Amino acid sequence: MSRGFGRVQEALIHIFADHPGPYSIYDLAAAVYPGAEIQKSHKDAVNRAVLKLAPVLGLRQTRMGMPRTGGWKSGWAVAGKTVPQRNDAAFQKAHAAIGL
Numbered sequence: 001m002s003r004g005f006g007r008v009q010e011a012l013i014h015i016f017a018d019h020p021g022p023y024s025i026y027d028l029a030a031a032v033y034p035g036a037e038i039q040k041s042h043k044d045a046v047n048r049a050v051l052k053l054a055p056v057l058g059l060r061q062t063r064m065g066m067p068r069t070g071g072w073k074s075g076w077a078v079a080g081k082t083v084p085q086r087n088d089a090a091f092q093k094a095h096a097a098i099g100l
Contacts, residue, residue, distance in 0.1 A: 008032050008049040013057065021077030022062050025050070028076070050076055 005013065011032045015023070023031075028050065029042045036042065053059060060079040063072050 006049070008045055009053055012046070012049055012053055016057055016059065016078055021059075022064050022075035023077070024064065024073055024075045 012028060015028065015031055025043050025047050026038060029038045029046045032046055033042050050059065054076075058079045059076050062075055062077045064075045066073060
């Protein structure tokens with residue numbers, strides 16, 4: 001019998017409700033565990049929560065360009081929503097709100 005969403009899942013629901021993303025697992029872990037040094041255990045817990053919430057919230061895995069390093073990394077975003085560019089004001093506001 002389920003007891004509902006856990007603390008990490010609740011935090012992720014609020015993050016994706018405020019802004020559709022994209023967010024890397026590290027960005028999400030930093031938002032869920034503010035002030036903590038992010039370790040592999042934090043990223044694993046967030047990844048498990050995102051995988052369970054993906055069908056519920058309509059999340060999809062996406063690729064994000066890294067302009068400073070010239071590479072790509074994978075992230076999560078709400079499917080069907082416009083994914084803002086890095087210089088978009090909404091993107092900057094969302095990251096400021098979660099402390100990144």
